[in-house]
Amino acid sequence: MSMAQKQHLPLLRFLFIEDAEDDALLLIDYFESQGFRFDWQRVDTEKGVIAALQKPWDIIFSDYSMPGFSGVRALEIVRQRDPDIPFIFISGAIGEDVAVEAMKLGAQDYVMKGNLGRLLPAVNRELQETKKRREHRQFNQLLRKLSQAVNQAADSIFITDPAGRIEYVNPAFEKLSGYSAEEVKGKTPAFLYSGLHDNNFYLQLWQAISNGHTYQATFVNRHKNGELFYEEQIITPLKDEQGNITHFVSTGRDITSRIKAEEERTRLTAILNATPDLVAIFEPEGRLRYLNESGRRLLELGVEKDVSRYTIQELFATDKNQQSFAEVLAIAQQQGIWSGETLLQIPRNKELPVSQVVLAHKESNDSIEYLSTIARDITERKRFEAELQHQATHDRLTSLPNRFLLLEHFSSALKNAQRHNYNIAVLFMDLDNFKRINDSLGHTAGDILLEQIAQRLQSCMRANDTVARHGGDEFTIVLNELKEPENILDVLNKLYNAFKHPVIIHNHDVYVTFSIGIALYPHDGDRIEDLLRHADIAMYRAKSMGPNQYCFYASDMNIRGHELLALEGDLRRALVQNEFVLHYQPQIDLRNNRVIGTEGLIRWQHPVRGLVSPADFIPLLERSGMIISVGEWVLHQACKAHRDWRAAGFNDIRVSVNVSATQFNDIDLLDKIRYALREEDMPKHALELEITENILMRDPAGATEVLESINGLGVRIAVDDFGTGYSSLAYLKRFPLDALKIDQTFMTDLTDYSGDAAIVEASISLAHKLDMEVTAEGVETNTQLEFLRTHDCDVVQGYYFCRPLPMPELTNVLHEKTK
Numbered sequence: 001m002s003m004a005q006k007q008h009l010p011l012l013r014f015l016f017i018e019d020a021e022d023d024a025l026l027l028i029d030y031f032e033s034q035g036f037r038f039d040w041q042r043v044d045t046e047k048g049v050i051a052a053l054q055k056p057w058d059i060i061f062s063d064y065s066m067p068g069f070s071g072v073r074a075l076e077i078v079r080q081r082d083p084d085i086p087f088i089f090i091s092g093a094i095g096e097d098v099a100v101e102a103m104k105l106g107a108q109d110y111v112m113k114g115n116l117g118r119l120l121p122a123v124n125r126e127l128q129e130t131k132k133r134r135e136h137r138q139f140n141q142l143l144r145k146l147s148q149a150v151n152q153a154a155d156s157i158f159i160t161d162p163a164g165r166i167e168y169v170n171p172a173f174e175k176l177s178g179y180s181a182e183e184v185k186g187k188t189p190a191f192l193y194s195g196l197h198d199n200n201f202y203l204q205l206w207q208a209i210s211n212g213h214t215y216q217a218t219f220v221n222r223h224k225n226g227e228l229f230y231e232e233q234i235i236t237p238l239k240d241e242q243g244n245i246t247h248f249v250s251t252g253r254d255i256t257s258r259i260k261a262e263e264e265r266t267r268l269t270a271i272l273n274a275t276p277d278l279v280a281i282f283e284p285e286g287r288l289r290y291l292n293e294s295g296r297r298l299l300e301l302g303v304e305k306d307v308s309r310y311t312i313q314e315l316f317a318t319d320k321n322q323q324s325f326a327e328v329l330a331i332a333q334q335q336g337i338w339s340g341e342t343l344l345q346i347p348r349n350k351e352l353p354v355s356q357v358v359l360a361h362k363e364s365n366d367s368i369e370y371l372s373t374i375a376r377d378i379t380e381r382k383r384f385e386a387e388l389q390h391q392a393t394h395d396r397l398t399s400l401p402n403r404f405l406l407l408e409h410f411s412s413a414l415k416n417a418q419r420h421n422y423n424i425a426v427l428f429m430d431l432d433n434f435k436r437i438n439d440s441l442g443h444t445a446g447d448i449l450l451e452q453i454a455q456r457l458q459s460c461m462r463a464n465d466t467v468a469r470h471g472g473d474e475f476t477i478v479l480n481e482l483k484e485p486e487n488i489l490d491v492l493n494k495l496y497n498a499f500k501h502p503v504i505i506h507n508h509d510v511y512v513t514f515s516i517g518i519a520l521y522p523h524d525g526d527r528i529e530d531l532l533r534h535a536d537i538a539m540y541r542a543k544s545m546g547p548n549q550y551c552f553y554a555s556d557m558n559i560r561g562h563e564l565l566a567l568e569g570d571l572r573r574a575l576v577q578n579e580f581v582l583h584y585q586p587q588i589d590l591r592n593n594r595v596i597g598t599e600g601l602i603r604w605q606h607p608v609r610g611l612v613s614p615a616d617f618i619p620l621l622e623r624s625g626m627i628i629s630v631g632e633w634v635l636h637q638a639c640k641a642h643r644d645w646r647a648a649g650f651n652d653i654r655v656s657v658n659v660s661a662t663q664f665n666d667i668d669l670l671d672k673i674r675y676a677l678r679e680e681d682m683p684k685h686a687l688e689l690e691i692t693e694n695i696l697m698r699d700p701a702g703a704t705e706v707l708e709s710i711n712g713l714g715v716r717i718a719v720d721d722f723g724t725g726y727s728s729l730a731y732l733k734r735f736p737l738d739a740l741k742i743d744q745t746f747m748t749d750l751t752d753y754s755g756d757a758a759i760v761e762a763s764i765s766l767a768h769k770l771d772m773e774v775t776a777e778g779v780e781t782n783t784q785l786e787f788l789r790t791h792d793c794d795v796v797q798g799y800y801f802c803r804p805l806p807m808p809e810l811t812n813v814l815h816e817k818t819k
């Protein structure tokens with residue numbers, strides 16, 4: 001072999017395990033002479049071998065026996081690390097048996113030191129064989145790993161020959177299908193068919209795989225026990241080097257539980273959607289996560305997709321009288337469950353009564369994972385309950401409250417009356433002519449009549465009064481919150497007015513009259529039983545007086561009641577029939593003893609009773625609202641009188657009129673004053689309006705506004721009855737007032753040392769400081785006059801000078817006093 005040729009040979013690595021260095025060199029010479037290129041190392045101890053094996057070797061030559069070490073031990077060490085590296089013993093004569101034993105232990109060859117001619121072919125052979133051995137071993141290892149993997153795989157695997165006959169199935173297949181390897185070997189997988197795939201499905205499969213393509217599908221197969229299972233299967237054809245199909249491998253993943261879970265979910269969703277109840281799931285903090293179809297329908301959400309913008313707190317509320325929904329949630333979160341009745345809040349301000357269960361689903365660490373709720377629409381039930389409740393508490397024919405509800409209303413009215421010192425009136429009413437109507441027109445007509453009466457009665461009452469049917473033709477009315485017992489008269493008036501017109505039944509005009517008995521709380525008792533009994537007694541008394549009469553249980557009320565009612569009726573006619581007259585009382589200026597003004601005071605010239613005092617009818621006018629038109633009449637009358645006086649030469653005189661609370665609150669008051677001033681050509685500054693202190697104090701802010709407008713007109717304002725109310729002069733400062741009229745009650749005891757005197761004195765001085773003129777009312781004696789004069793009172797008015805007089809007589813007085 002030339003040098004150049006040698007250069008191309010691979011560089012080999014030889015390890016010599018040899019105690020005799022000469023022997024080793026001999027071998028090296030030999031290999032070099034044979035043209036090998038190689039690195040080498042010699043070792044002769046166990047340690048040396050172990051260290052040398054850190055490096056890779058192409059071939060190892062070992063002596064068989066060495067002092068202190070043995071070739072067999074060396075072989076053992078080598079094989080532990082590398083089973084394929086060629087190991088050749090080179091030794092002296094060791095005998096056949098030892099040689100065989102050495103081969104058994106894994107040596108590749110045995111060559112006698114004296115016969116090296118055998119060494120070369122052995123080395124060449126081993127260098128070639130080693131590679132193959134290594135590849136073979138690695139292949140076997142791989143195969144072992146693969147078959148292990150297939151055996152242990154979770155996926156079910158089977159392998160068939162090209163005709164589809166099973167050659168191998170793994171344990172996962174056995175488990176999934178229920179068939180053992182022995183049972184299925186040699187068979188086609190047709191035993192797995194579930195019958196749920198049509199022929200076309202298998203045809204497509206065969207076409208794909210027999211053309212060498214991989215086929216993937218979800219198979220529904222049948223277990224040996226008959227049950228179905230689902231597999232996501234991939235079937236792959238295996239080909240040899242020539243491209244011929246040698247096998248098919250099927251790998252399948254069991255997805256039965258996933259499919260079942262999906263089916264379960266679909267089934268559950270279908271059930272949830274089929275239920276008429278709202279079913280919803282919320283995040284722990286309340287955001288909506290799931291809502292079933294019925295929930296969407298009840299909440300009128302239409303096709304709105306994103307429901308997560310709603311929260312349980314927005315969708316549900318509780319009745320005002322119950323615990324709040326926040327409390328409901330807190331209970332559910334604490335105890336895991338809450339159930340009761342709530343209101344479903346439908347967007348757009350509607351609500352629906354529902355019976356609801358709220359569940360809080362907790363995680364193992366006790367925190368809330370989610371909230372769920374089921375709510376059932378109970379509108380119908382509620383309506384039914386309300387209907388039942390109504391039937392139990394109302395009269396079937398007229399729908400008025402029955403006795404039971406009346407008692408209930410009375411007991412709450414009683415509590416209210418006790419708290420606010422109100423009166424309650426119980427009216428027992430019996431139709432005077434019902435029997436006759438029933439007999440002549442029939443029962444149906446009687447029923448219609450009762451219904452109509454019920455409606456009319458209710459239309460007369462305030463919302464918090466109760467009209468009940470007591471049975472037959474008897475009605476009971478409970479009037480609440482009566483400040484004065486006399487206020488019943490207003491109601492009686494309304495009742496009489498309501499039945500002034502006939503009820504028309506079957507084209508007949510039926511005039512309805514009642515006999516009414518009235519009992520009062522607290523005057524006649526404080527138990528409804530007593531009041532009803534007393535009202536009943538009073539009703540019989542009323543009946544004995546003839547039809548259409550009322551009677552109080554308390555006799556004193558009867559006298560006053562009748563009188564007032566009669567007066568009120570007369571009052572309505574008084575204005576039309578010109579029965580009112582205005583008298584005038586002069587007011588004297590103490591600085592010059594001249595008449596500075598007159599106060600207009602109304603009188604009623606009753607055709608029968610004679611002159612009626614305003615104290616008796618002004619409250620009635622107030623209550624009926626008639627004071628507005630009467631007040632207007634007074635204003636015009638006073639201005640007219642002033643025109644006459646001016647014409648008679650009394651130019652510097654003023655005229656004042658009283659303005660009542662109702663007038664003061666009349667929004668048209670200002671217009672009416674303007675109109676009177678214009679119509680009667682009245683100088684503004686000569687008109688004075690007297691307003692009582694109490695009116696001002698009732699609503700000071702509102703009063704200031706009205707007074708400022710009057711003041712703006714240039715009309716004077718005087719505070720009347722000063723001292724009877726609760727105001728202080730300092731307080732009155734805020735109103736634009738021109739004059740103060742000290743009430744006549746302070747005049748009676750007006751000596752220098754009385755308390756009244758001190759009040760009057762202080763009032764005069766303070767009023768002057770506030771730039772107000774002071775008038776003393778009700779001056780009857782000279783002593784009073786002198787006191788007032790001494791204390792600088794500006795103006796006086798009273799019987800001492802003159803009583804209120806009709807216009808002509810007053811004019812005479814003016815003439816006299818100004819002479």
Ligand SMILES: Nc1nc2c(ncn2[C@@H]2O[C@@H]3COP(=O)(O)O[C@H]4[C@@H](O)[C@H](n5cnc6c(=O)[nH]c(N)nc65)O[C@@H]4COP(=O)(O)O[C@H]3[C@H]2O)c(=O)[nH]1
Nearest residue numbers: 601602614615634658659660778779780797798799800804
């Ligand atoms: N004891 C005594 N009384 C005297 C004396 N001098 C005058 N009087 C009476 O004292 C009342 C003074 O009127 P008032 O305080 O405004 O009190 C008036 C006023 O509040 C109201 N009133 C009278 N006329 C009208 C009116 O036209 N409209 C309004 N809204 N109320 C009026 O009726 C109340 C009573 O009026 P009258 O009965 O006319 O009673 C008048 C008058 O006759 C006296 O020296 N001694």
